[in-house]
Amino acid sequence: MSNIEDRCRLVLVVPDIADSAERAKLVGEALRGGDVASVIVPQYALSDADFQKHAEALVPVIQQAGAAALIEGDTRVAGRARADGLHIAGGPDALADAIERHAPKLIVGGGNATDRHHALEIGELRPDYVFFGRTDGDIKPEAHPKNLALAEWWASMIEIPCIVMGGTDLQSALAVAETGAEFVALRLAVFGEAGQAPSAVAAVNALLDEKAPRFEG
Numbered sequence: 001m002s003n004i005e006d007r008c009r010l011v012l013v014v015p016d017i018a019d020s021a022e023r024a025k026l027v028g029e030a031l032r033g034g035d036v037a038s039v040i041v042p043q044y045a046l047s048d049a050d051f052q053k054h055a056e057a058l059v060p061v062i063q064q065a066g067a068a069a070l071i072e073g074d075t076r077v078a079g080r081a082r083a084d085g086l087h088i089a090g091g092p093d094a095l096a097d098a099i100e101r102h103a104p105k106l107i108v109g110g111g112n113a114t115d116r117h118h119a120l121e122i123g124e125l126r127p128d129y130v131f132f133g134r135t136d137g138d139i140k141p142e143a144h145p146k147n148l149a150l151a152e153w154w155a156s157m158i159e160i161p162c163i164v165m166g167g168t169d170l171q172s173a174l175a176v177a178e179t180g181a182e183f184v185a186l187r188l189a190v191f192g193e194a195g196q197a198p199s200a201v202a203a204v205n206a207l208l209d210e211k212a213p214r215f216e217g
Contacts, residue, residue, distance in 0.1 A: 004035050004209075006214050006215045007177065007208055007209070007212040007213070007214055007215065008173070008176060008177035008181055008182060008183060008184055008208055008212045008213075009035060009036075009037040009182065009183055009184075009208070010034075010035065010036050010037060010173070010183070010184060010186065010201065010204050010205065010208070011036070011037055011038050011039070011040060011163050011183045011184065011185040011186075012027070012030060012031075012036055012038075012039045012040070012067075012185070012186060012187070012190060012191075012201075013039075013040045013042065013135045013136075013138075013165075013185050013186065013187035014027055014039060014040065014041045014042065014058065014187075014191075015187055015188070015191040015192075016042075016044040016045075016136075018046075020050075020053050020054040020057045020058075021057060023054060023057070023058065024054075024057040024058050024061050026191065026197060027039065027058060027061055027062065028061045028065070029197050029198050030190055030191065030197035030198060030200070030201050031061070031062065031065035031067060031201070032065070032198050032201075033197065033198035033199060033200065033201025033202040033205075034201045034202045034204075034205040035205050036065065036067045036201065037067060037068065037183055038062075038067050038068035038069070038070055038084070038085075038107075038183075039058075039062045039067050039068070039069055039070065040070045040072055040087045040135055040185065041054070041055060041058055041059075041069065041070065041071050041072060041083075041087075042072040042073075042087075042135050042136065043072060043073055043074060043077075044136075048074065048077070051074060051077055052077050052080060052081070055071055055077045055078070055080075055081035055083065056080070056081045058081075059071075059081045059082060059083050063084070068084040068085060068107060069081075069083045069084050069085070070083065070084065070085045070086065070087040070107060070109075071083045071085070071086055071087065072086075072087040072088075072089055072110075072135060073086075073087070073088065073089060073090075075098065075101065075102060078102075078106065083106070084106065084107055085106045085107025085108060085109070085128070086098050086102060086106055086107070086108050086109075086110075087109060087110045087131070087135070088108065088109070088110035088111060088112075088127075089110055089112055089131075089134065089135065090110075090111075090112060091111065091112055091118065091122075092111065092118070092121045092122055092125060095108070095109075095110060095111045095122060095125055095127055096125050099125055099126070099127060103127075103128070107128045107129075108127055108128055109127045109128045109129035109130065109131060109163070110127070110129075110130075110131045111125075111127060111130055111131060112131070112134070113130055113131070113132055113150065114146075115150070116150065116153065119132075119150060119154060123158055123160055126160070127160065128160075128161070129160065129161045129162060129163055129182075129183070130154065130160055130161075130162045130163070131162070131163045131164075131165070131185070132147040132150045132151050132154075132162060132163070132164045132165065132181075133147045133164060133165025133185070134165060135165065135185065135187065136187070137165045138165060138166060138167050138168050138186070138187050138188050138189065139167075139168075140167050140168065141167045141168050141169035141171075141172065142167040142169065142171075142172050142175060143164060143165060143166045143167045143172045143175055143176055143184075144165070144167075147164050147165060148164065148175060148176065148179050151164045151176065151179040151180070151181040152179040152180060154181075155179055155180030155181055155182075156180060161181075161182040161183065162181050162182060162183070163181070163182070163183040163184070163185050164176045164179065164181045164183070164184055164185065165185045165187075166184045166185060166186045166189060167189065168188045168189050168192060169189060170186070170189050170190075170200060170203055170204050170207065171207070172184075172186075172189065173186060173189070173204050173207060173208060174207055174208070174211055174212065177208055177211070177212035177213065178212075178213060180213065180215075182215075184204075186200075186204065189204075190204070
């Protein structure tokens with residue numbers, strides 16, 4: 001068995017479900033499917049109070065599975081829920097502020113890098129990772145070509161890890177891995193069909209085990 005750390009790993013984006021218990025159950029089932037590095041929890045349209053409730057239900061489930069729980073955007077919610085980190089979807093200013101306040105106690109990454117210039121601006125802040133795409137950006141079967149191109153450029157020259165948003169098809173994870181990116185984020189590809197999440201996570205891991213390029217030591 002090869003070491004999972006030497007290839008692209010899976011990051012899950014929690015789907016938009018209004019019921020916190022149902023959401024936590026679904027994520028827990030997905031995490032039993034195999035290796036997941038971290039789970040990003042977006043707020044979507046939830047009120048701050050409801051988002052807090054969701055975070056408190058999700059964070060322990062994610063952490064018990066050995067993954068890092070990353071709360072999108074709301075630092076107070078992340079703190080109260082004892083999450084592992086913050087996913088910042090805003091640009092460099094929001095990210096710089098979060099890093100200054102919360103790193104290195106919390107993982108802080110994201111940055112909404114839409115082109116090379118913005119990616120380098122974000123890179124100068126030394127976040128824990130850079131995210132290419134949006135957490136709700138999986139609107140086609142394949143990952144967005146622009147994000148794949150950015151990841152390939154980034155991975156070839158910069159040591160800060162990157163996460164790339166995949167598409168709605170599990171095969172999109174392999175296209176992301178082939179850029180040299182350290183992580184692929186999937187949402188609807190895993191959670192799009194009822195009851196399929198654990199087998200989808202297992203299938204992505206099998207695909208990456210078999211075909212993803214290996215990082216050099």
